[in-house]
Amino acid sequence: MQAIDTLTPCPCGNVAGYARCCGPFHDGAVAPTAEMLMRSRYSAYVLKREDYLLATWHPSTRPAHLKLAAQQPAPTWLGLDVKYHEEDGEHATVEFVARLRYGGGKAQRMHEISRFVRDGGCWYYLDGRFPES
């Protein structure tokens, strides 16, 4: 029996599995689209890959740290739905709903419209806003 060394489905929800989805980006591959970068950043939140989240955050808006490991109560990420994705040259917008729960609390929706920018051939998260929903 094959060792379970990959996550299937991928934390972002892709049934192809982590090794065929977000894993390569976490290992250094360049995400070809802003949507794929966004999915890989969601997976990075699930896996607490703060290094990856900071590396894919544009330097102009990047925080010094996220302190994911120290977050209390820790969020449990429940799923991702990408609602909309638009690329226009070096800029892109991705609208998504992530579901999460803090500690033993109720599941909540995080609805965000994120902006991405391509700089030097790589996509970066720029910022996000939370529409009324």
Ligand SMILES: [Zn+2]
């Ligand atoms: Zn994925």
